[in-house]
Amino acid sequence: MDVSIGELSRQTGVKVPTIRYYEQVGLLPAPVRTEGKQRRYGPGDIMRLNFIKHGRELGFEVNDIRELLALSAQPERPCENADRITRRHLTAVDQRIAQLAALQAELTRMLGSCSGGCVADCQILESLSTPTGEKVP
Amino acid sequence: MDVSIGELSRQTGVKVPTIRYYEQVGLLPAPVRTEGKQRRYGPGDIMRLNFIKHGRELGFEVNDIRELLALSAQPERPCENADRITRRHLTAVDQRIAQLAALQAELTRMLGSCSGGCVADCQILESLSTPTGEKVP
DNA sequence: CTACAACCTCTAGCGACTAGAGGTTCAAGC
DNA sequence: GCTTGAACCTCTAGTCGCTAGAGGTTGTAG
Numbered sequence: 001m002d003v004s005i006g007e008l009s010r011q012t013g014v015k016v017p018t019i020r021y022y023e024q025v026g027l028l029p030a031p032v033r034t035e036g037k038q039r040r041y042g043p044g045d046i047m048r049l050n051f052i053k054h055g056r057e058l059g060f061e062v063n064d065i066r067e068l069l070a071l072s073a074q075p076e077r078p079c080e081n082a083d084r085i086t087r088r089h090l091t092a093v094d095q096r097i098a099q100l101a102a103l104q105a106e107l108t109r110m111l112g113s114c115s116g117g118c119v120a121d122c123q124i125l126e127s128l129s130t131p132t133g134e135k136v137p
Numbered sequence: 138m139d140v141s142i143g144e145l146s147r148q149t150g151v152k153v154p155t156i157r158y159y160e161q162v163g164l165l166p167a168p169v170r171t172e173g174k175q176r177r178y179g180p181g182d183i184m185r186l187n188f189i190k191h192g193r194e195l196g197f198e199v200n201d202i203r204e205l206l207a208l209s210a211q212p213e214r215p216c217e218n219a220d221r222i223t224r225r226h227l228t229a230v231d232q233r234i235a236q237l238a239a240l241q242a243e244l245t246r247m248l249g250s251c252s253g254g255c256v257a258d259c260q261i262l263e264s265l266s267t268p269t270g271e272k273v274p
Numbered sequence: 275c276t277a278c279a280a281c282c283t284c285t286a287g288c289g290a291c292t293a294g295a296g297g298t299t300c301a302a303g304c
Numbered sequence: 305g306c307t308t309g310a311a312c313c314t315c316t317a318g319t320c321g322c323t324a325g326a327g328g329t330t331g332t333a334g
Binding site: 278279280295298 | 316324
């Protein structure tokens with residue numbers, strides 16, 4: 001029934017030190033221990049860790065995931081908060097994509113304008129010397 | 138001719154602590170100092186810092202910028218290395234955009250499928266419980 | 275000559291892990 | 305029952321690119 005941290009790692013694809021880190025920051029509850037102080041996890045922990053993992057894959061911050069976990073523990077309450085968190089995250093993703101697309105365009109332009117000569121004529125290094133872009137946060 | 142660190146900050150838009158940080162990590166050379174040990178910068182430093190700033194705006198890592206700076210100091214050499222660094226960076230940007238677009242799609246789908254009921258029925262939290270996505274590095 | 279903004283160095287913190295040292299425990303084979 | 309060694313434990317420190325703060329010194333305007 002109970003599994004070791006290594007087995008939990010295998011079943012979820014989350015690395016052992018990362019699992020311990022999640023416990024440390026309060027995403028995972030402190031599990032029961034053997035007499036020799038080794039961690040033993042049950043099915044609930046596996047589900048919770050899968051939830052966390054998927055949240056991270058979707059780019060949610062640990063704080064968001066903490067909140068989403070708290071929400072899903074209260075099935076009777078309305079889910080508007082989950083919606084709000086997700087919407088906020090999506091907005092951040094949209095903005096990041098727009099920013100990166102701008103970078104992509106400028107980098108492509110720079111590469112296209114470099115004729116492959118010597119450094120003195122290089123348009124790439126020339127471009128870098130003349131600041132015009134936008135901030136990458 | 139020589140300016141203080143605050144003036145350099147104003148002229149380039151790079152914050153004072155960031156300028157000191159760039160000196161510490163070797164992007165900027167240690168400048169001359171007044172008798173009272175305050176930094177004084179010349180025109181060359183302003184150009185160099187502009188180069189660094191624009192590189193960062195384009196998302197280059199500090200190590201890449203260090204290399205690009207070294208290259209631009211050797212005008213006689215061919216610029217293939219600058220080309221290579223830029224191409225590699227562009228590839229990373231492309232990949233990041235693709236990843237974020239996938240996240241964008243899934244987040245949008247999740248938001249669309251949430252009917253706004255209570256947590257027990259919430260498709261957002263449901264989606265999070267069933268891992269399928271890809272890793273965000 | 276005084277006031278005070280701007281400068282100085284040094285240390286620590288952010289987020290989300292990752293790496294390593296140095297020591298202990300579990301489980302399988304004999 | 306005993307040995308081996310993989311897996312576990314805690315703790316500290318490092319990653320990246322800054323940013324914030326403490327506590328002290330210098331430059332310059334009035």
